[in-house]
Amino acid sequence: MSVAPPQGLFAVSQALCTLFILLLPLALAGLALINTGLSRSRSAAHTMMATLCIVGVAAAVFYAAGFSLEGFAALPSHSLTLRGREWGWVGAGRWFMRDVPLDGSPASFAALLQMMSVGLAALIPLGAAAERWRLGACCVSTALFAGITYPLFAHWVWGAGWLARLGMNYGIGMGFLDAGGSSTVQAVGGLTALSLVWLLGPRRGKFNLEGTPAALPGHNTVLVLFGCLLALVGWMGLNCAGAILFAGVQPGRTALVLANTLLSAAGGVLAAAAITRSRFGRPDASLSANGWLSGLAASSAGCAFFAPASALIAGLVAGALVTFTVAWIESRLELDDPAGAISVHAIGGISGILAVGVLPFAPGVLGGVSPAAPGIEPRGQFLAQVVGVATLIGFILPFTYSLNWLLNRVMPQRIPPEEERKGADLHELGAGAYPEFVTHTDEFTQW
Amino acid sequence: MSLDHHLASGLHKQNLWRIPAGGADSSLSALNLLNLVGMKVIGLLMMPAGWFIVLAAVALLRLLSAQEVFVAAGCAVEILGLVLIIRSPAGVKGESE
Numbered sequence: 234m235s236v237a238p239p240q241g242l243f244a245v246s247q248a249l250c251t252l253f254i255l256l257l258p259l260a261l262a263g264l265a266l267i268n269t270g271l272s273r274s275r276s277a278a279h280t281m282m283a284t285l286c287i288v289g290v291a292a293a294v295f296y297a298a299g300f301s302l303e304g305f306a307a308l309p310s311h312s313l314t315l316r317g318r319e320w321g322w323v324g325a326g327r328w329f330m331r332d333v334p335l336d337g338s339p340a341s342f343a344a345l346l347q348m349m350s351v352g353l354a355a356l357i358p359l360g361a362a363a364e365r366w367r368l369g370a371c372c373v374s375t376a377l378f379a380g381i382t383y384p385l386f387a388h389w390v391w392g393a394g395w396l397a398r399l400g401m402n403y404g405i406g407m408g409f410l411d412a413g414g415s416s417t418v419q420a421v422g423g424l425t426a427l428s429l430v431w432l433l434g435p436r437r438g439k440f441n442l443e444g445t446p447a448a449l450p451g452h453n454t455v456l457v458l459f460g461c462l463l464a465l466v467g468w469m470g471l472n473c474a475g476a477i478l479f480a481g482v483q484p485g486r487t488a489l490v491l492a493n494t495l496l497s498a499a500g501g502v503l504a505a506a507a508i509t510r511s512r513f514g515r516p517d518a519s520l521s522a523n524g525w526l527s528g529l530a531a532s533s534a535g536c537a538f539f540a541p542a543s544a545l546i547a548g549l550v551a552g553a554l555v556t557f558t559v560a561w562i563e564s565r566l567e568l569d570d571p572a573g574a575i576s577v578h579a580i581g582g583i584s585g586i587l588a589v590g591v592l593p594f595a596p597g598v599l600g601g602v603s604p605a606a607p608g609i610e611p612r613g614q615f616l617a618q619v620v621g622v623a624t625l626i627g628f629i630l631p632f633t634y635s636l637n638w639l640l641n642r643v644m645p646q647r648i649p650p651e652e653e654r655k656g657a658d659l660h661e662l663g664a665g666a667y668p669e670f671v672t673h674t675d676e677f678t679q680w
Numbered sequence: 681m682s683l684d685h686h687l688a689s690g691l692h693k694q695n696l697w698r699i700p701a702g703g704a705d706s707s708l709s710a711l712n713l714l715n716l717v718g719m720k721v722i723g724l725l726m727m728p729a730g731w732f733i734v735l736a737a738v739a740l741l742r743l744l745s746a747q748e749v750f751v752a753a754g755c756a757v758e759i760l761g762l763v764l765i766i767r768s769p770a771g772v773k774g775e776s777e
Contacts, residue, residue, distance in 0.1 A: 315739050403738060405747070431765070566766055613744060619751055620734055627731025627758045631724050 239339050239481045246477055249484050250342045253474035257349040260467020261288055264353065266460030267526070268360040271451035271519065271572045275656025276364040278666035283359055283371050288352035290372045291379040295351045296344075300333065301326035303347070303384035304392040305340040308332065312395075318402040321394040323385060343478050347387065350418050350471060351379045357422030360572025362429045362646075364436055365653055368661050370646035377636045378425060386629055387417045391479045396624065399617045406590070406614030409621040412480040412490075413472035413533030415585035420625050421633075423530075423579025426570065428634035433647050435569030437654060444567045451571070454518050461502075461525045468529045469494050476537035482598075486537070489595055493536045493544035494529065500548025501528020501555070501581075508556045519573075523559060524552035527577045531585030535592065543592035550588065551581040583622050590615030719768035726761030730754045 242250065265284040272280050304310045304324025309332075312321040326332050335341045355375045359366065389396040390411050400408035411417060439447055451457065469491050476482040476490045505524020509517035528548035535547060558576040562568050568575070640646065647653075652660035659665060737750030 318739075320739075399738065405738070405744075612748070616744070616748055616751060619755065620738060623731055623734040623751065623755050623758060626762065627727045627729075627734065627754070630762075631727045634724065 239477070242337065242339055242342070242477075243484075245484050247337045247342070249487065250346075250474055250477055253470040253477075253487075254342065254346050254349065256470025257346070257353070257467050257474070259463045260353055260471055261349065261356065263460040263462070263464030263467055264356045264360070266456045266463065267522065268356065268363055268572050270453040270456030270460060271360065272363040273449060273656070274452035274667055275658055275665065277452060277658065278664070279368070279657035279661050280359065280363055281666075282662060283366070283368055284356060286368060286372050287355045287359060287375045288349075290375045291352040291355045292348045294376045294379040295348050295384070297329055298380045299351060299384040300324075300330050300344050300347065301328050301384075302381070303388045305333075305343050306393040308340060308392075310388065310392065310394070319398070320402075321388065321392065321398065323394075324388050324392055339478055342474070343391070346471075346474050346478060350414060350475075351383050353467075353471070354383055354414075354418040354422035354425075355379060357419070357574050357578045358426040358429045360574040361426035361570040362433050363571045364657055365433055365648050366429070366657075367646055367648055370640065370644050373644060374429070374637055374640055374646065377640065378633070382425065382629065382633050382636065383417070383421055385632075386421050386624070389624070390417050390621070396617075396621055399620060400613075404613065405620070406617040409617050410480075410538065410589050410614070411534045411586060411621070412482070412537035413468075413475040413494075415530060415532075415534035415582040416621055416625060418471075419530040419533060419578040419582030420586065420622075421629055423575055423577070423582055424625060424630045425633045425637075426574040427568075427579060428630060428637050429646075430568050430570055430575065431634065432637055432641050435567070436571070437650055439569045440567055446563050446567075446569075449571070451519065457519060457522050461522050464526060464529060465495070465498055468498070468532070472533055472536040475533070480537040482537045486598065489541070489598070490536045492541050493539050494532045496541050496545040497532030497536075497548035497551070497585075498525050498528040500545045500550075501525050501531070501552030504528075504549045504552030505556050508553055512556075520556050520559065523555045523573045523577050527551040527555040527581030527584075530578050530581035531588065533582070534585040535589040535594075538589065538594045538598050540593050540595040543588070543594070546592060547585055547588040551584045554580055554584055583625070586618050586622055587615070590618035717768075719764050723761040723764030723766075723768065726764065727758050730757030730759075730761060733757060 265281060268284065269277050269280045302324050304326050309325040310321045311323050311325050312319045330344055333340050333344050355378050359371065388394045390409060391397070396409035398408055399405040436449060439449060441447065472494045473487045473490045476487065477484070482490065502521050502525040506516040506521045509520050528551050531547045531551035532544060535543065539547065555573065555576045558580050559573045562570060562575055648657055648660055656665065731754065733754030734751050737747050737754065741747045741750060
């Protein structure tokens, strides 16, 4: 048993796919605003400029090489045969998408969707490495991400690779399920963010010698919260298009996907607001924004399958997790992640992946088949999801760390410390984002 | 982010951020440094090792319960590798520091 992408699309599905993919740039805009709002004003223009560069490089590299490595269900792939079972490892398409006519076929929509979703995934590390990541290095790192890391894992999940076929080959549930990209987009991006934070180290002045974190607050909470609203619309597009293209969801079922996405985000923000209210005496705006995004990240995996109550629970869990892990990562692990990208996307995404193996599905999805249906071992689906998470932590994290470590040897990725004090805007772009309105007082970072 | 607002608004009591970060470990001997970097490399190698255990469990075992046990063991090895990297100061301070 496995979830199969559609072999062809009816006109209504094509129209819906086009519409949903058109919404995706709003997710990019939302994440860009969140990353910018959470960085200091001295690096605001740099963060937005880096966003444009990352989206541009990711789309170009994915077009040139990424999609050929990722492939799609009906496209050729390289596979190993182990004991009579095929393990699809990597796509075998032609460079520059020469075997994908952009004619409304499922493969063409999948390619178009991912030219944008790879940009969304590549924006996640920017939030974690903000204010200290060189523009040039960030472009090359994004090229490696969009050309190698993302397509490899996406092939295993969305390109009929070995993870997707765990059910068909080994009877493990219905194979690894992820309709909207909690793993391929969110967790892969979040783990890349973790590896970059390890490599770059904290911003100057973030930790003292005892490891106590300093306050380096973001410069615009309004941008952050508005970014969350934009991200919701973009995520709805991403989840719906993914559900149609990668989980074979019928067009009418997108109502369920939309409801699940909204409910998961709602659960995330409510959990984060309630927990910060009880811990600190008042709800924290930036942690609540993190909860909202974390709910969205968790919604993607099961958006096509969950019953609405399940989506709400997945969001609540992700939102609760993020409030604790942001603090834990900062104060215990001494990692400087200005946007909370590791907690939101890696941990939120992984919680969403695991939720698919635990929470009940809506009646009638997957042709009425669910992991709890007769003939399917209920524990099998959870095992399939755990195998996917183990692959993310056991392969993707060391792989993306190694790629960025090598790049760092050839091309140092961090802005020089003295230039960092002036701000990435002045160092990299020659001008600040707010030349007439903001004076840098070094209020929090005197040395 | 997130905590920053609380730190700034005075909820965090330890107001010690004026001391610059970095440059603190100059007293590390070469041997210590080797140990620290070694911890990180071992941690990085343990994560794929755990993943191979997971792959082997999926490919070679038939019983679901046996698969679950070996997948859990593989995940434990991965987490151990992750903990080693996190506990290694060389892993936390950053290559570029």
